[in-house]
Structure formats: C-alpha cells, structure tokens
Amino acid sequence: MQKGDLLYAGKAKSVYRTGREGVVLIEFRDDITAFDGGKKDILERKGCFNASVSAYLFRLLEEHGIPTHFMDLVEDRLMRVRALTMIPLEVIVRNVAAGSMSRNYPIAEGTPLNPPVIVIDYKDDSRHDPMLNDDLIVALKILTPEELTRVKDIALQVNSVLVRFFSSLGITLVDFKLEFGRADGEIMLGDEISMDSMRLWDNRTGESLDKDVYRFSKGDVMEVYRRVAEKICAGEG
Numbered sequence: 001m002q003k004g005d006l007l008y009a010g011k012a013k014s015v016y017r018t019g020r021e022g023v024v025l026i027e028f029r030d031d032i033t034a035f036d037g038g039k040k041d042i043l044e045r046k047g048c049f050n051a052s053v054s055a056y057l058f059r060l061l062e063e064h065g066i067p068t069h070f071m072d073l074v075e076d077r078l079m080r081v082r083a084l085t086m087i088p089l090e091v092i093v094r095n096v097a098a099g100s101m102s103r104n105y106p107i108a109e110g111t112p113l114n115p116p117v118i119v120i121d122y123k124d125d126s127r128h129d130p131m132l133n134d135d136l137i138v139a140l141k142i143l144t145p146e147e148l149t150r151v152k153d154i155a156l157q158v159n160s161v162l163v164r165f166f167s168s169l170g171i172t173l174v175d176f177k178l179e180f181g182r183a184d185g186e187i188m189l190g191d192e193i194s195m196d197s198m199r200l201w202d203n204r205t206g207e208s209l210d211k212d213v214y215r216f217s218k219g220d221v222m223e224v225y226r227r228v229a230e231k232i233c234a235g236e237g
C-alpha cells in the first residue's frame, strides 16, 4: 500500500492519503512527548509497538461489536483506517484515581473508582485541553445530547472489554483516552489505543507499564513497551 500525500502530522502520528477515497494510513512514529510537548524524545521502534497494540485492541473491540476506524495493519507501523471527521474531544475513562485526577482533586492515587469516571476534555493544545461538561459540549455544538449519550455508552463498552482483557494478563487498566470521529453519519472510535494513551499497572508489582515510565523517568521505556506489546499481542496468529 503506497503512502500518498501527507494530510496531517501530529505529535506522534502522521496521516497519509491513499489511492482510495475514504481510506487513510496512520503512521505511528517514534516520537514521544509529554507535559504538553515540554518533554520530547525519539525512541527507536516505539511506533511499531504502539501500532501493533492499537491494531490488536481495535480488532478485539470490533469482535465485541464496537465500531472503530480500523481496517488493517499494512506494515509494522502503518495502519489502514476509515477516514473520519474527528470530533475535538479527549474522552478519558478512569477505573482507578491517578494522574491529573489525583493532582487536581482530593483523591489519593490508587483509589478504585466504581462506577468508572468519564472525563471529557476539549482537544485544543493552544487552550491546554480544558475540561468540558455535558452542557458545554452541547452549547459548543460539538455533539448533540443523543450523540453525547452514544459516545459515553461506547466509552463504557470499550472499558468493559479492555478491563476484562487486561485483567486476564495480570494488568490493571487504570485509565485511558479515546478519540471519536464521524463517517457517513456514524460515530466511531478513531485515533489509537496504546501505551501512550492508557495507564497500565502490573497487578503483582504495581509498576507502570505505560507512558508514565517516560513522563516520570521510571525506567527503560522501550523495554517496558516491548514487554507489554509482546504480552498483549501474544495470542495473535
């Protein structure tokens, strides 16, 4: 599959046109950033690990009837997907308090959240992704009330599938971020689901198995990404 024109380059992924209308290629690059771009590095093969994990998890979600943009992985860091009109939201689902939740509110890191907590941010780096609420999302005409219900419903379904999957690997899915888009009037999951967008804790040791290793210099990031990707994709034929 030939990469066509570059349509968009984000902090860690680039999107290319293909010969087919409505189909694009997402390239997972080796760039890693944190703290609003304040910390930046290039970690060799990171893109491959995130691409294979994303592909595996999108397939798993599709098997559970959850609509995603995923079509196939055409090369080790190149994913073919349906072109979506992206919705400028970051939909975060939390099962355990961590990160900004424990920084911003009086709740200790590690406190279980049952039911899970959904937090939705406005995706706009220039505004530092401010948090929204339901009324703001509708007032800003980002989603209709019906679409908002659908987005939250899909987010919780994704959470159920992923919590069960990671639990079978001895991993706690602490929290993760989803992005959605529209194609032919349908809302579906876009972007990626990878170690860059999830918080994963080893059930036995409590160690971080995700981008927090990079954010807080907790160890060898690539060794952790490689180990987690191997574990997640182990059953793949």
Ligand code: TYD
Residues within 6 Å of the ligand: 090, 092, 098, 099, 100, 101, 129, 175, 176, 177, 196, 197, 198, 199
């Ligand atoms: P959060 O705790 O809000 O932010 P931080 O990582 O700054 O502590 O993050 C919750 C989850 O969502 C975490 O798994 C990382 C992911 N996430 C992203 O992938 N991108 C983002 O821009 C944000 C804010 C979070």
